[in-house]
Amino acid sequence: MLKKLVLVATTALALAGGIGAGTASAAPVAVLGGGSGVLVADSTGKGKFDCTLTTIGNDAAGRLVGITAGHCGVPGDLIGAEYLPDAGAVGRIVSSVPGLDYAVIEFDRGRVAPTNRVGNVTITGVGAPSTFPGIMCKEGRTTGNTCGITYGELFQNDRTYTQICVQQGDSGGPVVAGTTLVGMVNAYLGIPCIGPEVGTNIQTVLDDINRGGGVGTGFTVTG
Structure with missing residues (x-):
């Protein structure tokens, strides 16, 4: 039997002004890359799942973008850094494709520092x-x-x-x-x-x- 790998999240995200607008200057910056644990929450900040980020980078329009598994969330879900929950919501799922099981995340560039190395x-x-x-x-x-x-x-x-x-x-x-x-x-x-x-x-x-x-x-x- 094929089994998906989401883990139910217990931590709610502080919205901290939302994504991309009204970000507090004192909000901590999360360092995220492929292999980072991410918290997924619904639009109210209520925790849903814990998953792992596949990768992070830039798209052709200059947006800071991440990818994860599609069953981790749906468009509109908020993304937080598992190791830094105080940073609140630092991104949002903008699309999810069940057939190929991937989701695209748009991150707030002011609140995420991308890295190409996580763990080993x-x-x-x-x-x-x-x-x-x-x-x-x-x-x-x-x-x-x-x-x-x-x-x-x-x-x-x-x-x-x-x-x-x-x-x-x-x-x-x-x-x-x-x-x-x-x-x-x-x-x-x-x-x-x-x-x-x-x-x-x-x-x-x-x-x-x-x-x-x-x-x-x-x-x-x-x-």
């Missing part, structure tokens, strides 16, 4: 997943940095299966080959850290964003 994962670009029997790794807010053998696209095109250990809350975690972002964590089969992990390939996500236009079009990772 550094992201310098995007590319294709390794093929069997290559090794890939991920960074997640629950299980941290774990690596495993790659099985490839076994049952679905554009989704890669690996033996990477994942548990609830790792949804959206970046899957990398070296420093190249190749996909995200979306689910596992059967038992966490035993059943294979499955995730959408990042190029599939970026191609779909570009076809749709809007926030995230022309996305490039923070270097």
